[in-house]
Amino acid sequence: MRKVAFIGGYDKADLMIYTCKIIKLLGKRILYVDTSLTEKTKYIVPTMNPTSKYVTTFDGIDIAVGFENTQELNEYIGVSIETEYEYILFDIDNPEKYTNFGLTPKDLHFFVTSFDVYSVQRGIDVLKAITELTDITKVFFTKDAHSEEGEYLDFATFNYRVKWNKEVVYFPFDTSDLYAIFLNQRFSKVRFSGLSSQYIDCIAYLVELITGTTNGEIKRAVKKIDRA
Numbered sequence: 001m002r003k004v005a006f007i008g009g010y011d012k013a014d015l016m017i018y019t020c021k022i023i024k025l026l027g028k029r030i031l032y033v034d035t036s037l038t039e040k041t042k043y044i045v046p047t048m049n050p051t052s053k054y055v056t057t058f059d060g061i062d063i064a065v066g067f068e069n070t071q072e073l074n075e076y077i078g079v080s081i082e083t084e085y086e087y088i089l090f091d092i093d094n095p096e097k098y099t100n101f102g103l104t105p106k107d108l109h110f111f112v113t114s115f116d117v118y119s120v121q122r123g124i125d126v127l128k129a130i131t132e133l134t135d136i137t138k139v140f141f142t143k144d145a146h147s148e149e150g151e152y153l154d155f156a157t158f159n160y161r162v163k164w165n166k167e168v169v170y171f172p173f174d175t176s177d178l179y180a181i182f183l184n185q186r187f188s189k190v191r192f193s194g195l196s197s198q199y200i201d202c203i204a205y206l207v208e209l210i211t212g213t214t215n216g217e218i219k220r221a222v223k224k225i226d227r228a
Helices: 013-025 070-077 094-099 117-127 146-158 175-186 197-210 213-225
Strands: 001-007 030-034 054-058 061-065 087-092 106-113 133-142 162-171
Touching: 001 030, 001 117, 013 030, 013 061, 013 087, 013 197, 054 070, 087 094, 087 197, 094 117, 106 117, 106 197, 117 146, 133 146, 133 197, 146 162, 162 197, 162 213
Parallel strands: 001 087, 001 106, 030 061, 030 087, 106 133, 133 162
Antiparallel strands: 054 061
């Protein structure tokens, strides 16, 4: 079982759903845990009986919403999530949830942000919960990649227990990507047609880092999604 923390105040729901979809199609048991302040998945993932906390399945992906800690989630599903799933992805935008779900340096970490002040500062707040040196990969949503953006984050987190990986994942700000994502939301689908090749390549790279699967196999999985 592998736990993956997607940290930051930036809206990560669609990014994580697309990532989960590919991992699921690779034949893996996966759970997406939305612990974010807004709990956006309550609004974009359909469910028959929404309550304050629940687990639902969306396009083959198990999604948990409204849980405060691992114990609550284990009690709800009746088994340990760490034995039930091969991959558990956490959407984290506050330090309490990071601690409550028992994330540690051995888990995979991504810091997802654009460069508006809210996204950056809310993400940095989560880093306060990290007490041991932890490797983290930067994931930037930006129109143009500038070294100054990464340097600013390095400076702002200089005294934190963070070791930034050299690789940086850059997602484009592209209106065609947004249109495709919004269309999928309206039709309750997870499809890749309409997304830019750069956006798809970034998702594929995240899946490669998470699962160790080759890029070629991931691309074949994406094609299966769109054929279906």
